[in-house]
Amino acid sequence: MQTNLYHILFSCFFLFLFFNSTQAQEIDSTRTLRIPAEREAIFPLSDSLLKSTPIVNPNDDIIQEDSTKTKSFLTDNVISTAKDYMMLDAKNKKAYLYNEAKIVYGDITLEAGKIILNNATNEVYAFGIKDSLGNYTQRPVFSQGQNIVEPDSIRFNFDTQKALVYNSRTQQGEFNVKGAITKKENDSVYFMQNVKFTTAKDIDNPEYYFNARQVKLVPEKKVITGLVTMYIADVPTPLMLPFGYFPLTDERSSGIILPSFGDNQNRGYFLQNGGYYFNINEYVDLAVLGDYYTNGSFGFRAESNYALRYKFRGNFSFRYEKLLNSEPGFPDYSESSIYNIRWSHSQDAKANPSSRFQASVNLGSSQYYQESINQTNTANFLNNNLSSSVSYSKTFSGFPEVNLNIAATHNQNTNTQEINMTLPSLNASMSRIYPFAPKNGTKKGIFENINFQYSLRGENRIKTTDSLFFKPQMFRDMQSGIKHSIPIATNFKLFKHFSVSAGTNFEENWVFKTIEQRYDQDTQAVVRDTLNGFDSFRTYNFSSSIGTTVYGQKNFGKDKKIQAIRHVIRPSLSYTLTPSFDQFYDTYLVPATSTLEARNVSYSRFEGSLFGAPGNRYASSIGFNVTNDFEAKITSRDTTATEPIKRKLLSNFSLGTSYNMAADSLKLQPVVVRGSLPVVQDKLTINFNGALDPYALNNSNERIDKWNINNGGSLFRLTRAQTSFSYSFSNKDFERDQDEQTDDLENESFRNGGRPDDLFGRSADFDGKLYEDEEEEVVENETKRYNYSIPWNLRIAYSMTYDNLRRNNEISGHSIMFSGDVELSPRWKVGASSGFDFVNPGFTFTQLRFQRDLESWRLSFNWTPFGDRESWYFFIGIKANVLQDLKYDKNRERDRRL
Structure with a gap:
């Protein structure tokens, strides 16, 4: 050049x-x-x-x-x-x-x-x-x-056009280079003598550097050296290379990923997360990683990220592990194969305003996170649910507007290994139409507010287990159906203060499998046959409601701390009528026995279908609900403020129940109570809910048609109660203009199906950096002390559940979880995640974290001191991506056989 x-x-x-x-x-x-x-x-x-x-x-x-x-x-x-x-x-x-x-x-x-x-x-x-x-x-x-x-x-x-440069200092990629004498051979090749190159910021006083007598430099491409010696704090180390090659680029490049190593009492010595990174192009990359254990266990992992600006971005990973416990021939020998597939895709909102495609997939073996010992899965072994969703939506403009959504969903319970899927589900809906609305002006009265819609829902639903996943039996048990819905409704004002709504809903259900039942006298059992073929049934119902809003306010004076308290009441009364559809029911005769008389058993051929069988019980119910909100106006501490501060005292405190006039007994349903109690504005809110049953229990602890107060008890029985809250606070809460945002697509724990916070601990990537740990530049001197402004953060989650449905009168769930970090100095950071179960006393998963910022280096130590996941992981390495493989890391898991 x-x-x-x-x-x-x-x-x-x-x-x-x-x-x-x-x-x-x-x-x-x-x-x-x-x-x-x-x-x-x-x-x-x-x-x-x-x-x-x-x-x-x-x-x-x-x-x-x-x-x-x-x-x-x-x-x-x-x-x-x-x-x-x-x-x-x-x-x-x-x-x-x-x-x-x-x-x-x-x-x-x-x-x-x-x-x-x-x-x-x-x-x-x-x-x-x-x-x-x-x-x-x-x-x-x-x-x-x-x-x-x-x-x-x-x-x-x-x-x-030749030059002589003494003690040149320049930056090439992530390297800072200092050469005693530099000579230019041609426009793109330079030779240097007595060269120091490092990723440290201070080239004149680096904490580490590589020293080479002779260097060939191709700007923005590469550095080729002769004998290279690594110095730490100006002290030579035994780390030497007869020659060196260092790429000089700000862009990602393909290369080897060095593994971490350790030993496991069950599987022997191992290498983890070693492999190769492929920089395919500027839109997509691929990392292929593997684990190997000396007892024959191995793991494979392929991860890819892709992005197209203003269009979409996402990531995909496939993980497989073959785990052998002990040695073949030993009585405790066992083996298992586990896998996991993840896919996240997000479309840019500007890409297409009328259609959208998005995906969030996390499926695989139910025991993947529980059995895997890779440190990248540490924070997710407590997951008890995996879920996935892939959807495409399209809006067809015009009148009426039509919305179309096609989705495939998956939900997996890792404890029961039960899997529920829809492959696929189709939802189509037409916008609301007001056939009698005036062409100009607002709609008034019952007639002008009459409206109707049309919606269609079709599904292929699968219920299976891990052992039958994607096997022929899974598809043979698939349920299919289509539901058509046409709701017709209207609303109007009554006496200016009451809002009245009324409507009816017509539904037609199509199914492709029905059942037929009969009693077999030879086996003295009910025989259930599945019939393939099209069938349908139709249902309808009627509902109406009336409600209003009542405002009340008590003023104490503008010179008071609390100037006023406001109470908002939203009572509502509803009525629902559901006919009985006996025409879709059949009966079969069960002959008399020595102890039982002959009887007819009623059943519907649509039982077990996708959307269930139509009801054969007539219901006429009146429902009541009242919601309360309490707010206060408080004088601001800011003397320049002209308006008082509004604070919520109690939010969405509601009481609701219903009374079925057509029922033979137990007509009144339990009263459901729920609400939210704001303790710290926008930070801490205590949520609670419960159920109050007015009926008594007999000696068998079953509900009877007798009021509890008439049975020697109180007016209501508290059958269930639950309260929970979560709270996050830090030293930044005392500073202004703090706005933290998280990207779920980048949150490793959330992508694995876990919590977006770190209450389950944090996983360490193969570069030693903790997931969700942001890289922050430390501008303070490393010897500076924080005094009284030490950065810290703490997250707490609490939950308690009370159960008294059948006089068991017990706390069925009671736990607290917490996680926090403290920066002891600008470069020292310690953290912990743990919890305590009060029902089964003991600590939950506990993790201790230690981090040291060594400017150009990163040091971290994660320790799980006890429990089934007892282990530790140590890492020290250079931060810069170009020298990411220059590291020392080791982790060890305890002997699970002990």
Whole structure:
């Protein structure tokens, strides 16, 4: 590549000769001169002293240029400045710029304490000057674009375009490079002697560096070295390489991922998370990783990220492990195969406003996270549910507007190994139509507010287990059906303060499998046959409701701490009528026995179908619900505030029940109570709910049609209650303008099906960095103390469940979980995640975390001190991606056989 430096410096020298005065001049201003070029010379700007430090061969012939030529190579303004003086020596054909000398041409800038232009030898010299204390200051700084070279001195020849650079300092990719002497072989290859290169920020005092006597440098591409020795704190280490190759690029590149190692009492010594990273292109990458254990166990992992700006982004991973316990032939020998598939896809909102495709998939073996011992799965072994969803939605504009959604879903209980899937489900709906609405103006009254919709829902639903997953039996048990719904409704105002709504809903269900039941006298059992074929049934119901809102406020005065309390009541009364559809029911006769009389058993051929059988019980129910909200107006502590602060005292406190007038007994349903109690505004809210049953229990602890108060008890029996809250707070809560946002697509624990927080602990990636740990630049001095502003954070989750449905009167669930981190110093951070189960006393999964920021290095230690996952993981390595494989890490799991 060519350089503009020769033309720039020659043009600067020409400007000095152009002046008529032959005496030295003191200038403290900026001179700008535009000279039109006779012929435009176009040169790339990526090769310059910014990247090169060439050396001049003294034996080279130097061709003298006539300074009186009018031909100019200038294509832009030349700006030259100096704080003390700019002097022209016409006799020796030299120009001098002294003290904060600076030459600017286009995007190229040369700054130094002193700059000398020698027209006799066609050379330029730039070097620093000494201050009053004798310190060498104002070293040359040559910059072009974003690239910068900072040597002690520069000597450059216009004709040969070679240069000699002493103690050059430059940045290539993630490396900071300092060379004692640098020479340029050609426009793209440079040779350097006595070179230090490191990823530390301070090149003059790095905490570590690599030292090489001879280096070949290809800017922005690579560094090739001879013998390389690693120094830590200027102390040589035994780590040496006969030669070295280091890529210089800000972009990702393909390469080997070195594994971590350790030993396991069940599986022997192992290597984990070693493999190869493929940088396929700028849109997609692939990492292939593997684990191997000396007893024969192994694991495989393939992960890929992809993104297309303004279109979509996502990631995909497949993980498989073959785990052998003990050794073949031993009585405790066993083996298992587990796998997991994850896929996350998110479409940019700007890509297509009328259609959207998104996916969140997490499926595989139910025991994957429980049996896997890879440290990347640490925070997810407590998962008891895996779920997936892949959906496509499309909106067809017009009138009426039609919305279409096609989705496939999956839900898996890892404890029972039960799997529920829909492959696929189809939902289509038409926007609401008001056939009697006026063309202009608002709708008023019952008639004008009449509206109807149409919606369709079709599903293929599968219920299976791990052992039958994606086997023929799974598809033979699949249930299919289509439901058509047409709701018709209206609403209006009554006496100005009451809102009334009424409606009916018509449904038609299509099924493709029905059942037939009969009693077999030979086996004395009920025989259930499945009949394939189309069948259908239709249902309808009616509902109405009336409600209002009542406001009440108590004022205490504007001079009071609490100025006013406001109470909002939203009572509602509803009525629901559901007919009995006996026409869809059949009966079979069960003959009499010695103990039982003959009887007819009723059943519906649609039992077990996708949407269930139609009801054969007539219901006429009245429902009642009342919701309360309490708010307070509090005087602000800010004396400049003109309005009081609103605070919620109790939110959504509701009581609800229903009464079935058509039922033979137990007509009143339990009263459901729920609400939210805000304790700390926008931070801590206690949620609670419960059920109050008015009926009594008999000696068998079964509900009877007798009021509990008439049975010697209270008005209601508390049968169930639950309360829970979660709270996160930190030192930042006492600072203003704190806004934290998380991206679920980037949250490793959440993508695995776990919690988005770290109450289940944190997993460590193969570079030692904890997932969800943001990389923050530490600007404080490492010896600085925090005093009373130590950064910290704490997250707490609490839950308690009371059960008294059948006089068991017990706390069925009671636990607390917590996780937090404390920065003891700007570079020391400790954290812990744990919890306690009060029902079955004992600590839940506990993890202790220690991290040390060593500027260019990262040190971390994760320890699970007890439990089934007892283990530890140690890591120390360089942060920079280019040296990511320069690390030491080890983890060990306890012997599970003990």
